[in-house]
Amino acid sequence: MKFVDEATIRVAAGDGGNGCVSFRREKYIPFGGPDGGDGGDGGSVFVVADESINTLVDFRYERRFQAQRGENGRGRNCTGAGGEDRVIRVPVGTMVYDNGTGELIGDLTVAGQRLKVAQGGWHGIGNARFKSSTNRAPRQSTPGTPGEQRELRLELKLLADVGLLGMPNAGKSTLIRAVSAARPKVADYPFTTLYPNLGVVRLAQHQSFVIADIPGLIEGAAEGAGLGVRFLKHLARTRLLLHLLDVSPFGGSGDPVEDARKIVTELEKYSPELAARPRWLVLNKLDLLPGDERATRCDEIIAGLGWDGPVFRISAATGEGTDDLVKAVMAHLEQQDLAAAADIGDNGLVD
Numbered sequence: 605m606k607f608v609d610e611a612t613i614r615v616a617a618g619d620g621g622n623g624c625v626s627f628r629r630e631k632y633i634p635f636g637g638p639d640g641g642d643g644g645d646g647g648s649v650f651v652v653a654d655e656s657i658n659t660l661v662d663f664r665y666e667r668r669f670q671a672q673r674g675e676n677g678r679g680r681n682c683t684g685a686g687g688e689d690r691v692i693r694v695p696v697g698t699m700v701y702d703n704g705t706g707e708l709i710g711d712l713t714v715a716g717q718r719l720k721v722a723q724g725g726w727h728g729i730g731n732a733r734f735k736s737s738t739n740r741a742p743r744q745s746t747p748g749t750p751g752e753q754r755e756l757r758l759e760l761k762l763l764a765d766v767g768l769l770g771m772p773n774a775g776k777s778t779l780i781r782a783v784s785a786a787r788p789k790v791a792d793y794p795f796t797t798l799y800p801n802l803g804v805v806r807l808a809q810h811q812s813f814v815i816a817d818i819p820g821l822i823e824g825a826a827e828g829a830g831l832g833v834r835f836l837k838h839l840a841r842t843r844l845l846l847h848l849l850d851v852s853p854f855g856g857s858g859d860p861v862e863d864a865r866k867i868v869t870e871l872e873k874y875s876p877e878l879a880a881r882p883r884w885l886v887l888n889k890l891d892l893l894p895g896d897e898r899a900t901r902c903d904e905i906i907a908g909l910g911w912d913g914p915v916f917r918i919s920a921a922t923g924e925g926t927d928d929l930v931k932a933v934m935a936h937l938e939q940q941d942l943a944a945a946a947d948i949g950d951n952g953l954v955d
């Protein structure tokens with residue numbers, strides 16, 4: 605199973621500004637010489653790897669990137685200003701291909717790495733520079749050259765930032781459908797999900813994360829019961845686990861506290877390291893509880909588990925509470941990014 609995020613974009617560098625034909629015109633100076641300035645260079649387009657971006661989802665919304673053209677030269681020997689470069693921010697790990705030729709232009713593996721993908725046009729020359737002893741009044745200039753244009757294909761191997769844990773039927777696939785464009789199968793029987801699904805959750809520009817839905821776990825999974833724990837390896841690189849619990853009256857075994865403990869036991873057996881990852885409790889299917897029973901039931905479960913970490917109450921089916929959940933997840937991931945950046949700074953490894 606390969607999870608790849610892809611996007612096709614068009615990039616166009618700026619054209620070079622044209623050279624100018626102009627002559628000095630001033631009172632009492634009958635034959636002013638040529639004073640047409642050169643144009644400015646066109647801006648180039650760069651792709652830069654940025655650690656704070658997780659997916660290529662933004663490129664579904666913005667696909668054309670144009671750098672500024674250079675200004676034309678003007679009279680009185682004024683050189684045109686150069687066009688501004690255009691910088692496209694992409695996640696670390698993005699591979700950049702020329703979509704026309706299929707050639708790999710570059711692989712952005714390190715944060716801050718910069719790749720020129722379209723060269724700006726060169727400036728044209730103004731007539732002032734064509735002056736010579738034999739031609740004192742040249743009417744010659746050159747135009748700027750056009751900026752390079754290309755279609756690029758961006759490719760990113762997706763790694764899940766957030767993993768969903770829970771018993772079969774807890775509503776993991778329903779949640780990923782509610783918050784992303786992923787469309788895994790949902791059904792009211794266990795083991796509907798047979799292989800992992802990734803969904804991209806987008807909150808705003810440059811704010812997105814990847815969430816992984818894996819098959820449900822049951823008691824004894826570490827010894828191979830159900831579909832076993834082999835899918836947990838897909839959560840190895842996640843930074844946050846969401847433990848989904850069906851709190852409806854007839855959900856799971858009927859005892860959500862027991863169900864939650866079983867999942868944690870299997871997780872610990874599989875990998876103590878994964879079990880130590882930040883983990884939030886997500887109480888799902890709230891819509892199946894009468895309004896006046898919700899608070900008591902949730903409080904009982906939390907107390908029964910002795911849980912003192914973050915808790916979210918949602919209905920994946922109606923979408924209730926899912927906005928708050930994804931916002932909190934995004935804030936948590938951004939906080940982790942900042943902390944990681946500060947750590948690296950403190951060690952003096954990166955300036």
Ligand SMILES: Nc1nc2c(ncn2[C@@H]2O[C@H](COP(=O)(O)OP(=O)(O)OP(=O)(O)O)[C@@H](O)[C@H]2O)c(=O)[nH]1
Binds near residue numbers: 775
């Ligand atoms: N009423 C209600 N039903 C829900 C909710 N979330 C999920 N369901 C239902 O619960 C059943 C199981 O949902 P899934 O999303 O397939 O559960 P899953 O955790 O992915 O299950 P597996 O893939 O088998 O591990 C489906 O019938 C869903 O429609 C919810 O918030 N409210």
Ligand SMILES: [Mg+2]
Binds near residue numbers: 777820
């Ligand atoms: Mg599922």
